[in-house]
Amino acid sequence: MGTKIFFAAVTCGVALVLAPAWVAVPAASQDSARDVTFHKDVLPVLQRNCQSCHRPGQIGPFSMLTYKDTRPWARAIKQAVVTRAMPPWYANPSYGHFNNDRSLKRAEIETIAGWVDGGALEGNPSDAPSPVEWPAGGWQLNPDVSFDLPPYPVAARGIVEWERVAFPAPFKEDTWVTSVEILPGAPAVVHHMCFGFQKHLETTPYNVYQWMEVPRDEDGVMKNPDGTTTGPRDGIVLSREVGSTEVKRRTGRPTVYYEGTNEFCYLPGLPYEDYRPVSAGVFVPAGSDMIVSLHYTSTGLATVDRSRIGFTVTKTPPAKKFLPQDGAEGENPPVGRRQANATLAIPPYAANHPGPAAEVSFLKDVELVWFRPHAHVRGKSVRYTLRYPDGREEIVLDVPRYNFNWQLTYRTSLKVPRGSTMHVQFFYDNSTANKYNPDPAKWVYYGGQSWEEMGTPNMGFLIDRDADEHDVIRER
Amino acid sequence: MNTRWLTSILVLLYVTVPVAEGTDVTVKAADGFALKGTFHPSAQGAPGILLLHQCNADRRVYEHLATMLNVAGYNVLALDFRGFGGSRGGDYKNFAASRQRILDRMPGDVDAALGFLTSQNTVNNRALGVVGGSCGVSQAIHAARRHPAIRTLVLLSGGTDAAGEAFIKGSATIPILGAASEEDAEAAAAIRRIVGVSANRESRIEMLKGAGHAASMFDKQPELQADIVIWFRSNLPPAGYGLPPAIR
Numbered sequence: 066m067g068t069k070i071f072f073a074a075v076t077c078g079v080a081l082v083l084a085p086a087w088v089a090v091p092a093a094s095q096d097s098a099r100d101v102t103f104h105k106d107v108l109p110v111l112q113r114n115c116q117s118c119h120r121p122g123q124i125g126p127f128s129m130l131t132y133k134d135t136r137p138w139a140r141a142i143k144q145a146v147v148t149r150a151m152p153p154w155y156a157n158p159s160y161g162h163f164n165n166d167r168s169l170k171r172a173e174i175e176t177i178a179g180w181v182d183g184g185a186l187e188g189n190p191s192d193a194p195s196p197v198e199w200p201a202g203g204w205q206l207n208p209d210v211s212f213d214l215p216p217y218p219v220a221a222r223g224i225v226e227w228e229r230v231a232f233p234a235p236f237k238e239d240t241w242v243t244s245v246e247i248l249p250g251a252p253a254v255v256h257h258m259c260f261g262f263q264k265h266l267e268t269t270p271y272n273v274y275q276w277m278e279v280p281r282d283e284d285g286v287m288k289n290p291d292g293t294t295t296g297p298r299d300g301i302v303l304s305r306e307v308g309s310t311e312v313k314r315r316t317g318r319p320t321v322y323y324e325g326t327n328e329f330c331y332l333p334g335l336p337y338e339d340y341r342p343v344s345a346g347v348f349v350p351a352g353s354d355m356i357v358s359l360h361y362t363s364t365g366l367a368t369v370d371r372s373r374i375g376f377t378v379t380k381t382p383p384a385k386k387f388l389p390q391d392g393a394e395g396e397n398p399p400v401g402r403r404q405a406n407a408t409l410a411i412p413p414y415a416a417n418h419p420g421p422a423a424e425v426s427f428l429k430d431v432e433l434v435w436f437r438p439h440a441h442v443r444g445k446s447v448r449y450t451l452r453y454p455d456g457r458e459e460i461v462l463d464v465p466r467y468n469f470n471w472q473l474t475y476r477t478s479l480k481v482p483r484g485s486t487m488h489v490q491f492f493y494d495n496s497t498a499n500k501y502n503p504d505p506a507k508w509v510y511y512g513g514q515s516w517e518e519m520g521t522p523n524m525g526f527l528i529d530r531d532a533d534e535h536d537v538i539r540e541r
Numbered sequence: 542m543n544t545r546w547l548t549s550i551l552v553l554l555y556v557t558v559p560v561a562e563g564t565d566v567t568v569k570a571a572d573g574f575a576l577k578g579t580f581h582p583s584a585q586g587a588p589g590i591l592l593l594h595q596c597n598a599d600r601r602v603y604e605h606l607a608t609m610l611n612v613a614g615y616n617v618l619a620l621d622f623r624g625f626g627g628s629r630g631g632d633y634k635n636f637a638a639s640r641q642r643i644l645d646r647m648p649g650d651v652d653a654a655l656g657f658l659t660s661q662n663t664v665n666n667r668a669l670g671v672v673g674g675s676c677g678v679s680q681a682i683h684a685a686r687r688h689p690a691i692r693t694l695v696l697l698s699g700g701t702d703a704a705g706e707a708f709i710k711g712s713a714t715i716p717i718l719g720a721a722s723e724e725d726a727e728a729a730a731a732i733r734r735i736v737g738v739s740a741n742r743e744s745r746i747e748m749l750k751g752a753g754h755a756a757s758m759f760d761k762q763p764e765l766q767a768d769i770v771i772w773f774r775s776n777l778p779p780a781g782y783g784l785p786p787a788i789r
Contacts, residue, residue, distance in 0.1 A: 126613035126774050127767075137609075140764035141771045222787040252780035253586055253665070285788040333780065365667035365787040366586040470778060497713040498742055500776070503785055515786055 101180040102188020103132045110173045111135070112197050114152055117336075122203045124252070130196070132187045143181040146174050153334065153471040157463035164342075165476040205336050206246045208375025210235050215272070215307045217359070219254045221367040224285050227360045227513050228276040229321040230307070231269050234262055234353040241346035241379045244339035247331035250371035256360040256515060258372060259330040261323050262353040268320045269354055272307040275321040278314075287517065290510040291407050323356040328389055331372075332439070334471035341377065343434060343478070345385035345527050362515055385432075385527040409518060411443060411509040416496040420520040425487040432527040433479040436462045437472065438491070439521040442501040443509060444469050445494040449522065454484035467491075469501070474525075491520035563607060565627070568620070568657040571649045577627030578620040578654065579604075581611035582661060587779040588668035588692075589658040591684075592619040593651065593677030595698070595755035596636055599626025602674070602756035606766045613770045614779040616664045620654045622647060622677075644676075651684045659690070668692060668784055670777045672769065674755030675699040675728065678735075682708060685715055693776040695769050697721065698755040700731030706738055713740040718772040720765060722752035743776070 101107070111119070111129045119125035128134040135142070145151035152167040169177075180186070200207045212235045219225065234240075242262075249255040278301035280288040302320075304313045328347050329338050340346050361370065405421035412418065438447040449462040462475055481487075497505050509518050563579040570576055579600060590610055592603040600619035607617045621628035624636040624643045633639050633646075659666035669690045673681030678699025685691040686708040698721040701709070709717065717739050719732040729748060736746040747768060752758040759766050778784065 124780070126770060127609075137763065138767045138771075141767040144768070145771070222789060224786075224788055251585060253784055283789075285786075362784075363787045364586070364665055364784040366663075366665045368586050500714060500716060500741070500743065502714075516788075 101176060101183050102186045102192065103135065103180065104188040104190050105192035106176050106188075107135075107180045108132075109194050110169070110176055112194060114167065114169060114173070116197060116199070117205055120199060136185055136187075139181045139185040143178050146177050149174075153468065153473065155464045155466055155468055155471065155473065156475055157465050160460040160463045161475070161477060161479075163475045163477050165474070167473075203248055204246055204375055206244050206339065206375060206377060208246065209378050210376045212355070212374045212376075214357070214370075214372045214374065216250075217361065217370045217372075219251070219361045219368045219370060220363055221365055222363050224281065224514065225361040225363060226276045226279050226303075227358060228274045229319065229323070230274045230357050230359065231271050231321050231354045232357070233265075233271065234349055234355045235376070236349055236351065236353075236378065238351050238380075240349045240351075241382055242349055242376050243341045243346040243379055243383065244337060244377040245329040246337035246375045247329065248373045248375070249331055250373070251368045252333065253364055253366075254361050254368050254370060255331065255333075255372065256362045257330060257332050258357065258359055260355050260357040260374070261328040262347065262349045262355055263324055264350065265352055265354045269356075270320060271354075273304050273321060274307065274359070275302060275304045275319045277301065277319065278303055284507070285514060285516060286507075286510065287512045287514075290409075290512055290517075321356065323358070328387070329374075330437075332437075332472035333469075334473060335437070338474070339377075340383070340385075340387050343385065343527060344383045345387045345434075346379065346383045347387050348382075360513065382530055384530060386530050386532075387434075388431075388526045388528055389523070406511040406520075409509075409511040409520070411493045411495045411518060413506050413508060414496050416494055416498065417445060418493045418495060420491040420493060420518070423487075423489040423520070423522045425489070425522065425524070427481050427483055427485045427487075429528075429532075430483050431481050433461075433481050433524055434476060434527050435525040436475045436477070437523040437525070438462075438464060438467065438489070439472060439519055439523055440467060440469060440491055440493070441515045441518050442469055442503065443493040443495050443499060443518055444520070445492045445499075447489065447491045447520070447522075450488045450490075451479075451481065452486045452488060454482060461487075487522070487524070489520075489522035493518060493520075563611070563617070563619075566618075566657070568653050570623070570646070570653045572646070574623055574631065574633070574646075574650075575628070576620060576623060576650055576653060578618050578657070579607065580657075580661070581607050581615075581617040582663045583611065583614055583616045583779070584663075586663055586665055587614050587616055588670060588773075588777045588784075589616040589618065589661070589664040589666070590670045590672065590773065590777070591651070591654055591658055592617065593671065593673040593680050594619070594622065594625065595675030595677060595757075596622075596625075597675070597754075598756065601626065602759070603672070605763075606672070606756070606759065606769060609766055609770050610773065613774060615670075615773065615777075616658065616661060618654060618658045620650070623650060647676075647680050648683060648687075651680050652687070655684065655688060665784060666690060667787055668777060670694070670773055673697065673699065677755075678731070679705050682735075685712070691715070693717070693773065695720075695772060696732060696735060697758065698725055698728035698732060700728070701735060706735070709735055710738045710740055715739075716741040716776045717744040718747070718769065719744070720747040720749065720758065720768075722749045722754065722758055724751060725754050728754060 115129050119129035154167040444467040447464045451459050451461045563581040566580045568576040600621045603619045610617045623633040670693045671681040672695040674697040678696045679701040682701045682705040695718045719736040721729040721732040752762045
């Protein structure tokens with residue numbers, strides 16, 4: 066019988082995308098390499114840390130399921146792990162403790178390096194651990210319920226504003242959602258895909274994409290950046306029914322909007338959200354709607370996205386409920402972000418520009434369970450500093466080399482006492498040294514498109530199942 | 542992307558013989574000459590990579606690399622320069638006999654190949670890469686000079702001229718992976734020079750020993766191919782935020 070895969074126990078992420086590393090580990094010596102074989106020594110490491118992404122149908126550029134699959138890539142694997150470019154993990158190890166830390170242990174790196182240095186021997190197949198039973202259908206999780214989003218055509222060119230669309234939640238009864246995975250159909254064009262649940266409103270139409278008109282200049286830059294994205298405010302509302310190309314236009318407020326915060330998201334490099342290991346979930350009353358926020362980016366090639374959402378659910382209420390914090394001021398009360406985003410203005414060629422810091426105040430005791438800092442192509446680094454009520458300060462997450470291709474969630478368990486504040490500071494690289502910088506000669510302002518910038522200090526919290534989720538945190 | 546160079550080139554595709562690891566195609570050059578190539582389409586929209594062979598071989602030296610790149614998500618076109626492989630005919634039956642005329646035609650033939658690649662409906666024509674071996678090195682560099690959609694280069698055992706070098710010096714946004722074998726002294730020195738003048742801080746070199754010349758190095762150092770695939774995944778991402786948005 067093969068090894069079962071349990072959600073958080075498996076890290077997703079040895080897709081070999083090289084990235085800078087701040088800790089290099091010396092290669093193993095020839096002496097230590099002599100008896101290292103694939104089946105006995107290396108395969109267990111790959112199963113634990115690599116195969117979730119390095120298997121057919123996943124993001125990794127090649128499979129690591131078998132010796133035959135892996136052997137041609139041996140030298141590249143060694144290079145990636147020795148430099149700590151892989152697995153992707155960007156938290157400075159000097160700060161915080163993260164229970165989904167993907168970085169390999171020194172002994173694991175030495176095993177792989179020793180195997181490669183010793184000739185990448187196959188060894189005896191009888192030494193191999195049982196193969197992992199990976200979920201079918203491309204999932205990382207085994208969903209109990211799945212939902213197919215309607216096909217979304219993304220034009221080859223143009224600007225696609227953030228859109229929202231409502232569907233009836235795919236649950237007939239009161240349900241606790243304990244994990245969610247969003248599988249993008251066309252990852253090249255999906256910038257984000259987030260959603261939350263809320264009680265159905267009579268005014269909410271189903272199967273209608275809605276978005277706000279955003280005045281932009283010829284370079285696509287928002288003309289009046291106000292530090293928000295597409296909240297439910299007055300303006301020109303555009304809409305299109307699912308399956309139709311006809312765009313309707315009216316003045317007013319959108320009728321598809323979400324009063325809470327996005328509870329689940331897909332971002333590049335973010336595989337899934339799973340609250341089973343911490344006995345938590347999100348309660349979805351029967352008859353709820355699923356409000357999906359879509360952000361597509363045209364890349365030059367017309368594409369049709371067919372994304373899917375998978376859920377694990379339980380009827381048994383878990384001990385805790387999950388409470389996210391993200392979104393911009395005014396969009397998602399009561400935990401909307403207050404950050405002077407409207408003042409974000411990154412000068413041309415600035416190599417290390419500080420953005421407006423976020424300050425988050427905690428009004429009750431909470432358990433902080435994840436960080437998910439979000440910036441765009443010019444994001445360079447980010448640091449979260451917690452100030453306790455007694456004045457003590459602690460750096461709880463430091464990402465010195467932010468990589469926008471890997472929008473990682475850093476899972477932790479941090480008890481935050483009432484009266485604490487979190488200070489979150491992003492820095493940006495608008496210089497020519499940033500290879501993803503589309504134009505270092507331009508000023509860059511806040512906005513939802515990838516050529517604009519953000520500095521969103523997303524965090525996730527757990528509170529007791531029956532606690533009032535309002536007034537937990539406040540930002541300023 | 543500048544569309545003028547695309548529209549100025551007549552590019553016709555004739556699907557001829559399907560092969561196991563790609564489809565044989567014909568690319569019509571500006572003068573009407575039929576260039577042969579092998580095209581590996583990606584399963585879904587992705588960047589395109591052009592493989593330019595050395596002048597003592599033909600596109601078959603890239604068979605395995607092309608498959609690996611394709612499996613890793615890329616559209617790949619391996620081209621036979623005229624006078625080589627399947628692109629022999631008319632006045633261009635072999636390289637030795639028509640050397641200068643073939644070299645003179647190479648830039649246009651590379652443009653035709655890029656035109657073919659970017660006209661495919663699975664290719665993101667704003668995200669391209671080129672691999673060049675030996676005499677293909679300078680062609681790859683000059684192709685990047687002409688086509689801003691080329692975002693990274695892999696250069697094997699070859700050099701370039703002053704204009705190519707000046708372009709590399711001034712191109713901070715084009716990372717280069719160079720590779721050569723130590724005993725292939727002239728080629729190794731040329732690659733060292735190119736990578737050395739590169740303005741991109743991520744450019745790097747793989748200097749091998751006893752490996753041979755250009756794509757022939759794959760025989761003795763097969764993992765160089767894996768390194769090339771990883772290079773492209775790092776510098777020409779097929780998904781994520783790494784693809785430049787197409788606003789207009």
